[in-house]
Amino acid sequence: MRDHSIRDFWPLDPAITYLNHGGFGVTPREVAAVQADFRARIEANPMRFMMGEYPAAVRASAAALAAFLGAKAEDIVFTENATSGLNAVLRSLDFAPGDEIVVPTLAYGAMMKAARYVASRTGAKIVTPEIPLPLPSHQAAIDAVTAAFSPRTKLVLIDHIVSPTGFGLPVRAIADAAHAAGAQVLIDGAHAPGHIPLVMAETGGDWYVGNLHKWLFVPRACGFLWAGGAARHLIHPLAISHGYEQGLTAEFDWTGTHDPTPILCVPAAIAFHEKLGGAALMQRNAVLLREALDRVAAAFQTPLGAAPALFASMGTVGLPQRFGATDAEAAALRRTLSDAHRIEAVISAQKGQLWLRLAAQAYNEIADYERLIAVLRTL
Ligand SMILES: Cc1ncc(COP(=O)(O)O)c(C=O)c1O
Structure with a gap:
């Protein structure tokens, strides 16, 4: 199938060049249609659906996701x-004054704030080791x-997968070392499902949130939390509801009335991902991203944000100094690309220079990145 017809699977505006699937994924038309069907079924008799069908349907979605993630359905809940999954873990744990929570630099800003909030209420201390940028190797991060x-x-x-840079971190090695040091491990896999192959238990975390x-092409808003080991009993959802004290799945499966349709679409979204190739799709996207990063780096003689092997389908490359070095200049360049050229990409300021974060999804082709390079040359 040619890439142009693949793009028709998504309702993306044909006039835009969308290079930020990592920031905000795009729901494919056929998954959105499944969601619309569920909406119609629910509205035909909300009481019957929410009380009669929802409990089994949410567990069926958990079973489908568990199969995709090499996990057990009873260890998977939706958020x-x-x-909200990361906050649920952070805010369930007991911290004492002087306890240390390690949150490396380049962590997603909102999560750093959530950790700071927990620390401010408990007297725990946040420790922020610096992840090198560019990152030369996994060992450097370890x-x-x-x-x-x-x-x-x-x-x-x-x-x-680190948000501002797109490189992967060796979570298993870090988790093993943390456990040896007597600490527990919460893995933020916000970008991982559908992006890189995943087997939950092999990640080494006590809790994994994604x-x-x-x-993974599920409609907004849908995340999950995996808790496969002894630590599963320590956590509760942010909203305590009817399932309280009935175990992990009961507590998370009902956190109050909500729109269940994103969760119900999980099996259809996994089927769509597999229809496009599953592992082969992830591989194809990673190859495309690598080519795109190399072309930008060659065009502007700038460094990549990491050794190439540390990227999958999202990655960063430096921009020349003439584009500036501050947060304000990064925001201005992103706006110019979006407003004047209809190109959506992430620009950030780090370590005295601007970085361009690109993503590659099935609907992208190398011409998208060539267009970006051509526009950047004119600015
Ligand atoms: C590493 C990381 N953690 C957490 C999040 C938060 O994701 P959400 O806004 O879907 O909760 C993001 C969003 O991009 C992220 O990149």
């Missing part, structure tokens, strides 16, 4: 997004993070 561990380390919050509305 509205990664933010060295940086583990050097911050101490006998007071209680929790390590580590990204699987988004399904980014790379």
